Every structure is written in C-alpha cells, then in structure tokens.
Amino acid sequence: xxxxxSFRRLLSYAPLVVLGACAPVGPDHHAPAMDLPATFSQxxxxxxxxxxxxxxxxxxxxxxFGDGTLTSLVEKSLQRNQEIAGASARLKQAREISNQARSLxxxxxxxxxxxxxxxxxxxxxxxxxxxxxxxxxxxxxxxxLDVWGKVRRQVESATAxxxxxxxxxxxxxxxxxxxxxxxxxxxxxxxxDRAVLDRTLEVRRKALDLLTKRRDAGAISGLDLAxxxxxxxxxxxxxxxxxxxxxxxVNALAVLCGSAATGSSIPQNPALPKPPSVPPxxxxxxxxxxPDIRASERNVAAANADIGVATAAFxxxxxxxxxxxxxxxxxxxxxxxxxxxxxxxANALTPVTSQKWLRAQRAxxxxxxxxxxxxxxxxxxxxxxEVENALQGSTILEQRQKAQDLALEAATKTFDLSAKRYKAxxxxxxxxxxxERTRLDAERTANAIRAERLALTxxxxxxxxxxx
Numbered sequence: 001x002x003x004x005x006s007f008r009r010l011l012s013y014a015p016l017v018v019l020g021a022c023a024p025v026g027p028d029h030h031a032p033a034m035d036l037p038a039t040f041s042q043x044x045x046x047x048x049x050x051x052x053x054x055x056x057x058x059x060x061x062x063x064x065f066g067d068g069t070l071t072s073l074v075e076k077s078l079q080r081n082q083e084i085a086g087a088s089a090r091l092k093q094a095r096e097i098s099n100q101a102r103s104l105x106x107x108x109x110x111x112x113x114x115x116x117x118x119x120x121x122x123x124x125x126x127x128x129x130x131x132x133x134x135x136x137x138x139x140x141x142x143x144x145l146d147v148w149g150k151v152r153r154q155v156e157s158a159t160a161x162x163x164x165x166x167x168x169x170x171x172x173x174x175x176x177x178x179x180x181x182x183x184x185x186x187x188x189x190x191x192x193d194r195a196v197l198d199r200t201l202e203v204r205r206k207a208l209d210l211l212t213k214r215r216d217a218g219a220i221s222g223l224d225l226a227x228x229x230x231x232x233x234x235x236x237x238x239x240x241x242x243x244x245x246x247x248x249x250v251n252a253l254a255v256l257c258g259s260a261a262t263g264s265s266i267p268q269n270p271a272l273p274k275p276p277s278v279p280p281x282x283x284x285x286x287x288x289x290x291p292d293i294r295a296s297e298r299n300v301a302a303a304n305a306d307i308g309v310a311t312a313a314f315x316x317x318x319x320x321x322x323x324x325x326x327x328x329x330x331x332x333x334x335x336x337x338x339x340x341x342x343x344x345x346a347n348a349l350t351p352v353t354s355q356k357w358l359r360a361q362r363a364x365x366x367x368x369x370x371x372x373x374x375x376x377x378x379x380x381x382x383x384x385x386e387v388e389n390a391l392q393g394s395t396i397l398e399q400r401q402k403a404q405d406l407a408l409e410a411a412t413k414t415f416d417l418s419a420k421r422y423k424a425x426x427x428x429x430x431x432x433x434x435x436e437r438t439r440l441d442a443e444r445t446a447n448a449i450r451a452e453r454l455a456l457t458x459x460x461x462x463x464x465x466x467x468x
Contacts, residue, residue, distance in 0.1 A: 024149020025315070026308025029160075029301040032373040034380055036284050061461040062181055064276040065454070069266065070184050073253060077180045078173055080258030087169045094158075094165035101158035104151045107143035112325075114138065135334045138325040148315045153308030160302035167295035174291060178462040180256050182455045187249040188272055189451030190242050195270035196443050197239040203436070204232045211429070224429040231433060235440075272450040275394075275457040287383050290465035296376040303369040310362040316350035383463060390460035397456060401449045404442065411435070411442040 062074045078084065114136045121129045146152060208228040215225045251261035287293060324342035328334040351358060418435035421427035 022147055022149065024152045024308055024312070026149070026153055026311040027304060029156075029304040031297055032300060032376050034377055036380070037384070059466050061466050062177060064461075065181075065273065065457075067184075067273070069269070070181060073184060073257060074177045074180050076257045077176050081176050081256060082258055084169065084172055084176055085258075087165075087172045091162070091165040091169050094162040098155070098158040098162040101151075101155045104154065105146070107141050110140045112136075112138045112140075115331075133329050133331075134327070135329070135331050136325060136327045137334065138323065138327075141322040142319060143321075144317055144319040147318055148312040150309055150312035153305045153312065157302045157305035157309065160298045160305060164295045164298035164302065167291040167298060170291035171295060174462055174465065176256060178458050180253065181458040183249055183252050183256065185272075185451050185454040185458070187246060187253070187266065188269060188454075189447055190246045190249060191268045192270040192272050192447040192451070193444055194239060194242045194246070194268070196440065196447065197235055197242065200436075200440050201232065201235045201239065204228065204235055207432075208232050227429060227433055231436070272447060272454065275453045284384075286464050287380070287387070288465075290383055290463075293376075293379050293383060293465075296372075296379040300369065300372045300376050303365070303372040307362065307365045307369055310358070310365040313358050313361065314351065314355075316348045318346070318348045320344075320346045386459065386463035390456055390463050393456050394453065394460065397449060397453045401446070401453065404446045404449055408439070408442040408446050411439040415439040 062070055114134070116134045117131070118134070119129055119131050121127070144151075208225075211225045211228045215222060250264055250266050253266065254261045254264035322342070322344045324340070326334050326339045327341050328336070328339040333339055415432075415435040415438070418427055418432045422429060422432045
C-alpha cells in the first residue's frame with residue numbers, strides 16, 4: 001500500500017494524465033476516395049488499398065534491358081545527379097523540421113548565470129549610499145500542456161511532410177533514371193541510323209564509281225552520274241546530321257550523370273535489342289509504388305493535420321511554469337542551501353478578440369486540404385493515363401514493327417530487282433535510285449520503331465513507379 005502522501009501526490013498528477021490522453025481536435029486523415037478501375041486495358045484484378053508504410057519499393061527496372069552501359073549510366077546518375085542531390089538536401093531539411101516539431105513534446109528549460117553590482121542612495125537624517133552585490137544561477141522551466149492535440153497535429157503534419165519529401169526524392173530518382181534510359185535509347189537509335197547510312201554510302205559510292213567508269217567509256221550520259229553524286233552527297237549530309245545529334249545526346253547523358261559535357265564520350269553501339277515483354281494487362285494496385293502518388297497522399301495528410309493545428313488555436317492554452325535557482329549577495333554563499341529560491345505556477349489563456357483571424361486561418365487550412373486532395377486525384381488520373389498510353393502504345397508499336405519489317409523486306413527485294421534490271425538494261429537508273437531510297441527510308445523507319453518501343457517500355461516502368 002502506498003503511503004498517504006505518495007497517494008495524494010499521484011492523485012495530483014491525475015488531471016495532467018487525463019488531459020494528455022484527450023484525442024487531438026480536428027479531422028483524422030483519410031486518403032481521398034477515388035473510383036479506380038480494377039485493371040488497365042483488360043483483366044480482373046481488384047484494386048487494393050494499403051497503408052503508406054506497406055508500399056512496395058521500386059526495383060532496378062533498368063536491368064531488364066540487359067545492357068551494361070545503360071545500367072552503368074543509370075547507377076552513375078542516381079549517385080551524382082544534381083537534381084537528386086537538391087531533393088535529398090530538401091529531405092534533410094524536412095527531417096530536421098520534423099525533429100523540431102517533436103521537440104515541442106518536452107518542456108523548455110533555460111539555465112543562466114548572473115552577477116551584478118549596484119549602488120543606491122538614500123536620504124534622511126543620515127543620508128548616504130549602499131553598495132550591494134548580487135550573484136545568481138537562475139533556472140526557468142515552461143511547458144504548454146498539449147490538451148487539444150495541437151502539438152500532436154504539428155508533429156503529424158511535419159512527419160507527413162517529411163514522408164512526402166522522401167517520396168519526392170524517390171520520384172526524382174525514378175524520373176532521372178527514366179530520362180537517362182530514354183536518352184540512351186535515342187543515342188542507340190542514332191547509332192543504328194548511322195550504321196544504316198554507312199552501309200548505304202558504301203553501296204552508293206560503289207555505284208558512283210561504276211557509273212563514273214561507264215560515263216568515261218561513253219556508255220551512259222552524265223545525267224545518271226549526276227543523280228548518283230546527289231545520292232552520295234545526300235547520304236553524307238544525313239550522316240553528318242546524325243553526328244550532331246549524337247554529340248547532343250552524349251552531352252545530355254553527361255549532365256544527367258552529374259558531369260560536365262566537355263570531353264564526355266560513349267562508345268558507338270548500333271544494336272537495338274528487343275524490349276522486355278509487356279503484359280497485356282497490369283493491375284491498378286501497382287500504382288501503389290509510384291512515389292509521386294505516395295508523396296501527394298502524404299501532402300494531403302500534412303494538410304489535414306494543419307486543420308487540427310488551426311482548430312486547436314480556438315481552445316484555451318494551458319501552461320505551467322517553474323523557476324528556481326541560487327541567489328546570494330556573496331559569491332561564497334551562492335551554493336549554500338539558504339540561497340535556494342523557487343516558484344511554481346500555471347496559467348490558462350483563451351483567445352477573445354482574434355476569433356475572426358482564427359476562423360480565417362482554419363478556413364485557409366481547409367482550403368489547402370481541398371487543394372492537396374485535388375492534386376492527389378489529379379496525380380492518380382495522370383498516372384492512369386500514362387500507364388494506359390504505355391500499355392496500349394506498346395501493343396500498337398509491336399504491330400507497327402511487324403508491318404514495317406514486312407515493308408522493309410519488300411523494299412529490299414524491290415531494290416535488288418531494280419539493280420538487276422538496270423544491269424540487264426531493262427530499267428533506268430532512276431528506278432534504282434527510287435528503290436534504294438525506299439529501302440533506306442524503310443530501314444530507318446524500322447529502327448525508329450524499335451527505339452520507340454524501347455523508350456515506351458521505359459515510360460511504362462516510370463508510369464508504374466518501377467518494374468511491373
């Protein structure tokens with residue numbers, strides 16, 4: 001059994017415990033409701049709601065392409081990109097603001113040290129003056145009781161803002177990785193086009209040499225030779241233009257990887273691999289891993305907590321204060337028990353004349369929450385659009401590539417037949433030129449479609465927040 005004084009002391013703390021256990025004022029957070037489809041394109045997987053803490057982490061989707069150079073570039077960009085560095089610094093700032101909010105849970109304690117010497121005069125029958133010394137070691141404590149949950153809502157808002165900043169970093173990392181991948185495949189497409197033009201130039205130069213000899217022998221007129229010279233010059237101009245495009249893409253990759261563009265280089269590689277297989281349908285729940293959606297949802301949570309902070313301002317603030325320390329006229333007696341001084345008090349303040357201002361503040365917080373909710377819904381709708389575009393676009397591009405491959409095969413056959421007919425004297429050189437141009441255009445278009453399929457696969461990975 002506790003003693004009577006101890007029991008009374010426990011009872012004296014009971015009101016504080018009850019006040020601390022009060023639920024914070026203001027609405028509790030709920031993710032904005034949306035009518036989401038079960039799947040994208042087709043299928044039957046239902047949407048599942050999960051808490052933000054259980055969200056999956058995006059995986060290293062760029063490894064799906066099996067390209068060592070791409071993997072190296074993406075990993076370098078994730079380590080050195082300055083946009084990511086800036087977002088990481090803002091995350092540190094948000095984390096410290098969150099720690100600052102948590103510090104409000106604890107009393108504010110100040111400790112001082114003072115010394116003063118003063119002279120005072122007095123008048124009377126025996127006028128004179130006194131000199132006095134004062135030495136003190138004051139300590140002050142103040143603490144506002146979180147009766148209405150204002151501090152808890154502030155911590156909730158700061159924590160949600162920190163989580164939003166963390167997801168923003170993830171979103172920027174995903175965006176940078178996607179931009180690196182898409183720029184890389186554009187570079188490979190330029191290399192593939194350059195390889196096609198190199199082969200075309202080789203064929204056209206051989207034809208030009210042959211026509212030059214035939215013209216010198218008087219077998220043909222200068223018209224066919226002029227046409228052949230035009231085709232060679234045109235192919236050379238197209239190849240030079242690709243050289244410029246390649247320089248710009250290599251420089252863009254250097255900046256994305258946090259390096260100066262000066263002196264940067266990437267080995268040529270004309271290979272355009274087959275993109276990773278894309279499923280015909282993707283469940284909507286995969287959007288859970290999109291960091292921009294998660295960041296937007298955390299912004300809604302922060303705005304909701306701010307409503308609670310604004311609501312708590314209407315209620316009285318209850319605080320306790322205490323002061324104590326040592327105070328003496330002589331330094332030798334400063335640390336004696338007789339020098340001990342202290343005081344303890346409590347006060348409550350309620351707003352009276354600022355009600356209009358407080359109502360406007362709460363209305364502004366509600367409006368901010370509505371805006372954050374609308375931003376969240378818009379982010380989800382944009383995500384749905386991006387995934388649908390990527391899924392359906394992948395299917396369409398696959399069909400286009402099949403049709404273009406057939407067109408390239410037919411154009412190649414037409415060119416071969418035209419060349420044979422020209423050698424046999426059954427067709428003009430203009431027929432050969434037209435057939436060769438058609439074949440070149442068909443091959444470059446086929447390369448463009450392959451590169452577009454690779455870029456669209458990257459877009460799908462970005463739209464889903466990572467690998468599907």
